[in-house]
Amino acid sequence: MKLLEARNLSFAWAARGSMTREPILDDISFRIGEGKKLAILGANGAGKTTLLSLLGGRLAPKTGEVLLDGGSVRGFSPRALARKVAFLPQIERLSFNYKVLEFVLMGRAPHIEALAQPDAGDEAAALGALAELGLESLAGRRAGELSGGEYQLVRIARCLAQEAEILLLDEPTSLLDPANAQRVARELASLASKGKTIIFTTHDMALARSLADTILMIGQRRLLRMGPPSEVLTPEFLEEAFGVEFGIGQVPTAYPSAASR
């Protein structure tokens, strides 16, 4: 079984001169298996994105390590790692108005040598990635002309073209309206059912509850709780993490499955 494991992770930005920096994350350990959906919750500045970057091997932990299939993620070459782990930042600027197919094709980068060009097989893989999310019809459109939800899905398609087993997503629905957020959540759930491991940060409790099978809550630099949504998303634990009182309200949600749990 493919496994991503964080072992005693600590992180602090490098100190300058005599000034030492407070650690952002301290002694975090957990493991997650293939096809799992993990939501990382925490207040602003709690270190959610930092944790995601550590898991993706893009930051070096101060102590501890992240193991992917038993080997440290920092030991992989960037290319080899990109074939296993894809990362999607919350916001991505688009410098030029590429066609959707050209944009998704860029996800083939870890499979193509530096001086080589993508071939017909890569193009087929990019089209396949679009088709997996039901986006074939967008292939000829310009990325800059898409709706927010379509653009987000096209970015996820680019991760699929990468053929990575693990998807790290930083607040994947934070900029989307309920309809688009629901669509993205549905597609992510379907990808997990096909064996992809989905790890995402969010502030949306309803999304976390409906999409994730495991919630990881961080606060005060530590891992506060980890477990299934029904056990972690309780008013007491949420109050501990966010410092405000929580109540269970009756608000319509775009994730009806959350209500039925």
Add this chain to the structure above:
Amino acid sequence: MKSLRSVRFAFAAVFAAALLLYLFAGRYPGPGFMKPSLLFSDETARRIFLSIRLPRALGAILLGAVLGGSGAAFQTIFGNPLVDAGFLGVSQGAAFGAAMALVAGSWQPLKTLLSGFALNAFVSLSSFAMALTALGASLALSKRFRFGGQVLRLILAGLAVSAFFSSLLAAVKYVADPLSQLPDIVFWTMGSLTAMGWQRFWTIAPVSIFSLGFLYLMRWRTTLLSLDDEVSRSMGLRPEIERAAIAMVAATGVAAVTAACGIVSWIGLVVPHVARLYAGADGRNSIPLSMAGGAIFALLADGLARTLFPGELPLGIVTALLGALAFSALLASRSTELTK
């Protein structure tokens, strides 16, 4: 966006037409076109064609292709359609190097040492060396900054280094002899292909062709670098290193052609816009088409520069004039794409 195949065909056809026009238009035997049959019957015509017009045409093609291709590469790796390869200090460095050599070259002991072609070579060499010095200074300075992303750091470093070399250039102009040296310096900074013969063509060909070949092979990689660094990094690239390598090779090509031809502006800025307009932003199409488009632009501009008036116009004046007009038209037509 038109179909790519027809765009490529159109560029190839215009290129062939521009080349033929360039080779056969001129002032021999009279102003206007030379009949191709004259090449077989007239020794002078053949000599003008083979030893003057042909190397100059090939020089114009290299100059334009290098400026257009490196402009496209720079705009793509910086995710910014308003830069070209000159902005890392290469143009100002080259101008300072040439000016310095022109002034030093008229110093009597050196003058006797260098004569004729040797002086030209001295100017080109000094210009190339200072262009590379400026490029190295920009890259080194950008690494000293402790803020912003690599793109911002490089742009600011290029700005500072360009300003530094412009001030040195001004100082050389100030001490230059206003009657003999200053006109040479001013003429050099206007850019010209007048001195482009076979000898000079072969001095720029190796570096130019290497630069073009590298940019052509890296055309898709270049596209990937237009993504945010954290995205390209997560796809397995090393964006800082790869961007610096592409910038360095592109700017080295520009340094070589600038050292030989002087400062020819606007081609690197305008041509990539036209290429993207017809072929989209993907470097797989926009970079080769920018090379072809730059060659066409240089052939047409130099064709005008050498035939419009009985005396030649400096090429840089013509490219700046045509470039500014084309750029204004592009921006006003709303077909320019800028999403950032």
